[in-house]
Amino acid sequence: MEELLANENFKKGSYEKALTETFLRMDTLLSSPEGRKELSFLKNGEDSKGYQPESFAGCTANVALIAKGELIVANAGDSRCILSSKGNVVEMSEDHKPELPGERARIQKAGGYISEGRINGNLNLSRALGDLEYKRNSELAPGEQLISAVPEIKKRTLTPDDEFLVLGCDGVWESMSNQSIAEFIGQRIPQASNLSKVVEEFLDKCLAPDTASKF
Numbered sequence: 001m002e003e004l005l006a007n008e009n010f011k012k013g014s015y016e017k018a019l020t021e022t023f024l025r026m027d028t029l030l031s032s033p034e035g036r037k038e039l040s041f042l043k044n045g046e047d048s049k050g051y052q053p054e055s056f057a058g059c060t061a062n063v064a065l066i067a068k069g070e071l072i073v074a075n076a077g078d079s080r081c082i083l084s085s086k087g088n089v090v091e092m093s094e095d096h097k098p099e100l101p102g103e104r105a106r107i108q109k110a111g112g113y114i115s116e117g118r119i120n121g122n123l124n125l126s127r128a129l130g131d132l133e134y135k136r137n138s139e140l141a142p143g144e145q146l147i148s149a150v151p152e153i154k155k156r157t158l159t160p161d162d163e164f165l166v167l168g169c170d171g172v173w174e175s176m177s178n179q180s181i182a183e184f185i186g187q188r189i190p191q192a193s194n195l196s197k198v199v200e201e202f203l204d205k206c207l208a209p210d211t212a213s214k215f
Contacts, residue, residue, distance in 0.1 A: 106144060
């Protein structure tokens, strides 16, 4: 948030550019000596005794910005954002999986391959913050790397029918469909005194009853 608010394009109202630059800024910060040190600490804790092996952490990012009556969603990875509009789902992001034609073309052009839905047999998503070991080709632009932090952006002018947004990571969407999630939450919001309780109920619904169950 601090980086977005400090971005010059954000100050000018060029929100798409600002979001893209802020996503890429995260990789710059992670690549800095301070960023690498912090990642190492998060990975190894205080018991690392000065030894700081490089951490190849990565994270998806899904950001919704509402400004001047417009919804702007920036997404990198397989987290997801949906909008409920009069009970109907409007998909505000697309999961970035290696099998998508555009993602596959970029991966192959960068010298990578896809095996069982995973880039070079490892990651099962094609865009993310971090995962810096997949972004080391100095001859390629950020949007051309095996894994890209460049977000895909979708926009929508908000209407009186638009009710609420749901943003979540991939595990949420694997257990319920977009429409089921919108209906589950939409039915509970009118009676809810606290939205966090609705979210708790929703996450409880998503949980498998035991470790042997798929859903």
